[in-house]
Amino acid sequence: MDKVISIDNFKEHLKDGLSIMVGGFMAVGTPEQLIDAIVESNVKNLTIICNDAGFIDKGVGKLIANNQVKKLIASHIGLNPKAGELMGSGELEIELVPQGTQIERIRCGGNGLGGFYTPTGIGTMVEEGKEIKTLNGIDYLLELPLHADFALLYGSTVDKHGNTMYTKTLRNFNPVMATAADKVFVQAREYVNEIDPDIIHTPHIFIDHIIKEVK
Amino acid sequence: MDKVISIDNFKEHLKDGLSIMVGGFMAVGTPEQLIDAIVESNVKNLTIICNDAGFIDKGVGKLIANNQVKKLIASHIGLNPKAGELMGSGELEIELVPQGTQIERIRCGGNGLGGFYTPTGIGTMVEEGKEIKTLNGIDYLLELPLHADFALLYGSTVDKHGNTMYTKTLRNFNPVMATAADKVFVQAREYVNEIDPDIIHTPHIFIDHIIKEVK
Amino acid sequence: MDKNEIKAYIAKRVSLELHDGDVVNLGIGLPTMVANYIPTDMTIHLQSENGLIGLGQAPGENEVDPDITNAGGQPVTIVEGGVYFDSSTSFGIIRGGHVDVTVLGALQVDAKGSLASWIIPGKMVPGMGGAMDLVVGSKKVIIAMTHTNKGKPKIFEDCSLPLTAKSQVDMIITEMAVMVVKEDGLYLTEINKEFSLEEVINATAAKLNTSLLKEAK
Amino acid sequence: MDKNEIKAYIAKRVSLELHDGDVVNLGIGLPTMVANYIPTDMTIHLQSENGLIGLGQAPGENEVDPDITNAGGQPVTIVEGGVYFDSSTSFGIIRGGHVDVTVLGALQVDAKGSLASWIIPGKMVPGMGGAMDLVVGSKKVIIAMTHTNKGKPKIFEDCSLPLTAKSQVDMIITEMAVMVVKEDGLYLTEINKEFSLEEVINATAAKLNTSLLKEAK
Numbered sequence: 001m002d003k004v005i006s007i008d009n010f011k012e013h014l015k016d017g018l019s020i021m022v023g024g025f026m027a028v029g030t031p032e033q034l035i036d037a038i039v040e041s042n043v044k045n046l047t048i049i050c051n052d053a054g055f056i057d058k059g060v061g062k063l064i065a066n067n068q069v070k071k072l073i074a075s076h077i078g079l080n081p082k083a084g085e086l087m088g089s090g091e092l093e094i095e096l097v098p099q100g101t102q103i104e105r106i107r108c109g110g111n112g113l114g115g116f117y118t119p120t121g122i123g124t125m126v127e128e129g130k131e132i133k134t135l136n137g138i139d140y141l142l143e144l145p146l147h148a149d150f151a152l153l154y155g156s157t158v159d160k161h162g163n164t165m166y167t168k169t170l171r172n173f174n175p176v177m178a179t180a181a182d183k184v185f186v187q188a189r190e191y192v193n194e195i196d197p198d199i200i201h202t203p204h205i206f207i208d209h210i211i212k213e214v215k
Numbered sequence: 216m217d218k219v220i221s222i223d224n225f226k227e228h229l230k231d232g233l234s235i236m237v238g239g240f241m242a243v244g245t246p247e248q249l250i251d252a253i254v255e256s257n258v259k260n261l262t263i264i265c266n267d268a269g270f271i272d273k274g275v276g277k278l279i280a281n282n283q284v285k286k287l288i289a290s291h292i293g294l295n296p297k298a299g300e301l302m303g304s305g306e307l308e309i310e311l312v313p314q315g316t317q318i319e320r321i322r323c324g325g326n327g328l329g330g331f332y333t334p335t336g337i338g339t340m341v342e343e344g345k346e347i348k349t350l351n352g353i354d355y356l357l358e359l360p361l362h363a364d365f366a367l368l369y370g371s372t373v374d375k376h377g378n379t380m381y382t383k384t385l386r387n388f389n390p391v392m393a394t395a396a397d398k399v400f401v402q403a404r405e406y407v408n409e410i411d412p413d414i415i416h417t418p419h420i421f422i423d424h425i426i427k428e429v430k
Numbered sequence: 431m432d433k434n435e436i437k438a439y440i441a442k443r444v445s446l447e448l449h450d451g452d453v454v455n456l457g458i459g460l461p462t463m464v465a466n467y468i469p470t471d472m473t474i475h476l477q478s479e480n481g482l483i484g485l486g487q488a489p490g491e492n493e494v495d496p497d498i499t500n501a502g503g504q505p506v507t508i509v510e511g512g513v514y515f516d517s518s519t520s521f522g523i524i525r526g527g528h529v530d531v532t533v534l535g536a537l538q539v540d541a542k543g544s545l546a547s548w549i550i551p552g553k554m555v556p557g558m559g560g561a562m563d564l565v566v567g568s569k570k571v572i573i574a575m576t577h578t579n580k581g582k583p584k585i586f587e588d589c590s591l592p593l594t595a596k597s598q599v600d601m602i603i604t605e606m607a608v609m610v611v612k613e614d615g616l617y618l619t620e621i622n623k624e625f626s627l628e629e630v631i632n633a634t635a636a637k638l639n640t641s642l643l644k645e646a647k
Numbered sequence: 648m649d650k651n652e653i654k655a656y657i658a659k660r661v662s663l664e665l666h667d668g669d670v671v672n673l674g675i676g677l678p679t680m681v682a683n684y685i686p687t688d689m690t691i692h693l694q695s696e697n698g699l700i701g702l703g704q705a706p707g708e709n710e711v712d713p714d715i716t717n718a719g720g721q722p723v724t725i726v727e728g729g730v731y732f733d734s735s736t737s738f739g740i741i742r743g744g745h746v747d748v749t750v751l752g753a754l755q756v757d758a759k760g761s762l763a764s765w766i767i768p769g770k771m772v773p774g775m776g777g778a779m780d781l782v783v784g785s786k787k788v789i790i791a792m793t794h795t796n797k798g799k800p801k802i803f804e805d806c807s808l809p810l811t812a813k814s815q816v817d818m819i820i821t822e823m824a825v826m827v828v829k830e831d832g833l834y835l836t837e838i839n840k841e842f843s844l845e846e847v848i849n850a851t852a853a854k855l856n857t858s859l860l861k862e863a864k
């Protein structure tokens with residue numbers, strides 16, 4: 001089972017209305033060539049789950065600038081003025097989630113858990129509409145899992161089985177998103193035969209398709 | 216700040232009534248020399264949190280055989296007949312926890328979460344006394360965090376900063392336990408200057424003391 | 431069939447339920463033998479809940495590496511492309527629905543797909559280990575076991591022993607028959623030619639619907 | 648003091664609150680400058696919430712590695728002994744109480760130790776990023792900011808902007824003064840010699856208890 005597909009084949013998977021998790025933190029560790037392919041495909045009404053809104057010309061910001069995004073679930077949008085503008089005009093729905101809660105909700109979705117209690121957000125707007133429970137004398141918010149149709153990852157080294165590593169600070173949301181989507185695509189900077197089984201960040205079973213980066 | 220201490224210094228930390236997490240799975244990945252030191256110290260009334268009861272002559276089983284354990288929180292005791300015997304006679308309290316719930320409760324304790332909902336255990340004895348909540352149409356049990364005074368780990372490679380790797384299947388409960396105890400001790404098979412920052416399993420900030428293994 | 435033939439028969443029949451690319455967890459004991467019957471042209475990713483995917487063949491006497499073990503603590507090997515991880519990741523894989531098939535034994539199974547495997551109160555309390563998570567989280571749960579215990583049934587309308595999980599079993603494979611669990615009970619789908627339908631029914635303490643019965647594979 | 652002198656003054660004063668071996672998270676902007684004042688004989692482990700511990704000095708022009716960035720996406724370096732991890736581990740470290748000190752800015756802080764820093768409704772909505780987790784999870788929270796905004800107070804009895812967290816701030820350090828948050832309100836502990844007590848009180852919209860006031864460090 002060869003997991004390697006072309007960027008054109010990746011485009012064939014795309015359609016309107018998909019929910020897509022995109023790895024990266026301020027567009028560091030984001031698979032830019034997959035994002036570019038989505039821009040070219042021009043599919044619409046996407047729900048994007050990402051740490052942030054990227055920049056106008058970088059990361060998921062390119063999808064926002066191209067009006068392909070219906071809803072963004074992220075923790076920070078400050079570096080992409082277009083996101084704030086579209087939110088203000090009602091063209092883009094944005095759900096702001098604390099970063100630690102965001103990554104934990106994704107892990108929750110990938111790990112088969114129904115929800116978790118976090119102290120983050122207590123006493124703030126984040127608690128609106130959520131159950132508050134006191135456990136061991138501390139107030140916690142109930143937060144629920146996130147799951148998506150696709151996850152798009154950026155791997156610095158990917159082996160032919162799909163085992164993936166993310167070097168340095170490229171890692172961020174990538175390995176957790178790998179667990180929480182129906183189909184997982186990784187843009188591979190380097191494609192190798194095998195990785196030492198002790199140091200793999202994402203086991204191959206999570207990776208459905210590998211797209212080799214065009215240098 | 217040199218984190219290396221002697222096995223005698225480790226013994227000075229021990230006292231009656233401690234709660235101690237011990238890494239390992241059927242005693243694979245368990246710091247046997249630290250266990251031996253506890254046996255020699257003969258401290259009593261310990262609460263041990265471990266995947267299993269080990270064997271009579273291996274892993275935490277040695278502490279049970281030496282009557283040092285008041286309570287064991289584990290998922291499996293079948294390979295240590297002494298554990299079953301002491302449970303039957305009322306000399307050892309055993310809380311049996313599904314393995315996935317056990318590791319998640321420890322992670323929960325180390326990660327500052329108040330609890331989580333898992334589908335594991337629904338409709339079984341495990342649900343007794345626990346809150347059941349239906350989320351998105353599925354029944355879940357509320358499970359609560361575990362935390363301990365000490366965690367005892369077995370590292371195959373530990374650097375001078377405390378960064379730790381666990382090779383092959385030695386890893387198991389070790390890295391998660393590193394996050395969930397007040398003081399963390401690691402028995403180091405190999406002690407090195409530095410580990411590549413991309414492949415560290417436990418960041419140094421979690422490790423308080425390193426005990427070099429006596430070969 | 432003697433004991434070994436029975437085990438081999440069951441393990442071989444279970445192997446026919448696996449598909450190329452499946453992630454599979456095989457329980458300790460009989461289920462482990464299923465690995466011996468996987469066709470060589472098929473890639474099955476064997477998971478071990480203590481922390482690896484890619485279980486290989488049993489090591490030769492001189493190949494034993496005490497750092498590579500299965501969930502029973504026994505030495506094993508890892509295939510090319512295999513990967514090690516911690517128990518948190520391992521049970522994330524299991525509970526998160528990333529295991530396609532779990533094969534395990536049981537003390538009792540019932541017509542509702544519930545199973546009992548971890549405790550005989552007052553007699554034997556090994557603990558549930560990872561079994562509760564495995565049967566709840568895996569996409570398909572196959573019970574592989576002898577049909578009876580010293581002639582007494584192990585398949586009931588309702589389990590009498592404390593459950594490992596409620597309504598999670600999809601299929602029961604024994605030396606006598608293959609049964610599928612549906613909403614309205616157990617369906618007998620195959621009978622080993624060495625046994626008659628009457629023998630299977632007599633050895634089973636649950637009603638068996640025979641409307642889906644076909645030739646054994 | 649000009650703007651840069653003010654920032655330097657605040658950053659230097661914050662650095663005196665750190666202890667050898669501390670794990671510290673410095674927010675974007677002014678708090679980042681605290682790193683410049685850590686004594687060379689002290690080991691401080693700087694955490695960056697995107698996924699590393701061991702932030703080093705800013706890279707020289709020819710040393711920039713675009714794969715090593717901080718939470719603002721800016722190129723940084725890593726020290727010997729540093730370590731990379733994913734965001735789940737990063738926020739496990741933060742929420743789990745493994746960060747000793749968090750230093751961040753704020754739009755408003757109040758006498759109850761609450762802060763507002765992530766939204767001005769109808770005007771500016773950058774989002775909370777990791778700030779909510781950091782202030783809830785860290786053992787000690789220090790607000791490092793200018794005492795006023797264009798002459799208007801930023802320290803109140805109660806924040807009027809939506810909160811980042813309730814009652815989590817331990818200390819406020821500005822170019823005018825150092826304040827400690829206690830159960831019963833704000834205690835002024837130090838005044839910059841360039842300012843009088845009256846000036847500090849006039850620039851603050853919360854009651855300041857002066858019973859713990861001592862010479863500035």
